[in-house]
Amino acid sequence: MRKPVIGGNWKMNKTPQEGVELVAELRDDLGDMADVEVIICPPYPALLPIGSELAGGNIKLGAQDLYWEKEGAFTGQVSPGMLRACGCQYVIIGHSERRHVFGETDAQVAKKVRAALDEGLKPILCVGELLAEREVGETEIVVKRQLEAALAGVRGEEISTLVIAYEPVWAIGTGRASTAEDAQDVAHFIRRTLAGLYDREKSEAVRIQYGGSVKPENVKFYLAEADIDGALVGGASLKAAVFAQLIRNSTGR
Numbered sequence: 172m173r174k175p176v177i178g179g180n181w182k183m184n185k186t187p188q189e190g191v192e193l194v195a196e197l198r199d200d201l202g203d204m205a206d207v208e209v210i211i212c213p214p215y216p217a218l219l220p221i222g223s224e225l226a227g228g229n230i231k232l233g234a235q236d237l238y239w240e241k242e243g244a245f246t247g248q249v250s251p252g253m254l255r256a257c258g259c260q261y262v263i264i265g266h267s268e269r270r271h272v273f274g275e276t277d278a279q280v281a282k283k284v285r286a287a288l289d290e291g292l293k294p295i296l297c298v299g300e301l302l303a304e305r306e307v308g309e310t311e312i313v314v315k316r317q318l319e320a321a322l323a324g325v326r327g328e329e330i331s332t333l334v335i336a337y338e339p340v341w342a343i344g345t346g347r348a349s350t351a352e353d354a355q356d357v358a359h360f361i362r363r364t365l366a367g368l369y370d371r372e373k374s375e376a377v378r379i380q381y382g383g384s385v386k387p388e389n390v391k392f393y394l395a396e397a398d399i400d401g402a403l404v405g406g407a408s409l410k411a412a413v414f415a416q417l418i419r420n421s422t423g424r
């Protein structure tokens with residue numbers, strides 16, 4: 172049985188103080204939500220204070236990116252160990268904005284996945300096609316290429332620690348969410364690809380999220396699909412009351 176997992180990707184929003192206030196409100200609003208795993212991914216400067224605020228509770232902390240080296244002359248980068256020291260258990264890797272705004276390659280994504288696992292961080296690996304790729308019927312080709320590259324260094328016994336987020340680029344921040352059926356088709360394809368790379372049993376243990384304009388009003392339709400185990404949420408994670416409602420709706424409460 173895969174436990175539902177809802178991630179809030181704040182992107183480049185919230186000061187440390189605003190972030191601490193948001194998670195305090197969220198925690199009070201949600202109370203003891205044991206049936207869904209909630210992960211908050213703030214910008215780097217807010218990680219440490221939010222990590223302290225969340226310590227001992229059941230809301231988990233994640234980062235939005237990392238660099239694969241442990242330390243050294245890499246101006247502007249943050250290492251896996253630094254994220255752990257802030258209290259992170261998860262890290263988003265290969266988000267479409269990293270790939271398409273900052274030119275991150277499949278090879279770099281693979282190095283980041285490996286570095287995260289080596290430090291005991293759980294990757295939330297993002298994959299997804301551009302609109303132009305969907306329109307010419309290349310969604311599966313793109314998603315397969317991204318998965319095979321990112322997972323090249325991941326061993327069978329590690330795969331269930333990853334969360335895979337299927338995020339069609341055209342649905343991110345646009346209000347144009349994928350239909351639940353289309354998202355399910357790709358999530359199923361992801362699971363079949365994992366079964367091919369590992370085996371069926373291992374693929375069944377991996378949690379797959381949908382991301383792209385998920386809101387309190389539509390989240391339950393995604394979670395109702397057989398291969399979708401959660402959501403990665405941008406805009407709708409920036410207000411505590413909205414995100415809390417989204418999380419409650421995801422479990423049908």
Ligand code: PGA
Pocket residue numbers: 180338342343344345346382383384385403404405406407
């Ligand atoms: P959105 O972003 O919910 O604002 O569409 C999703 C994401 O980028 O993870």
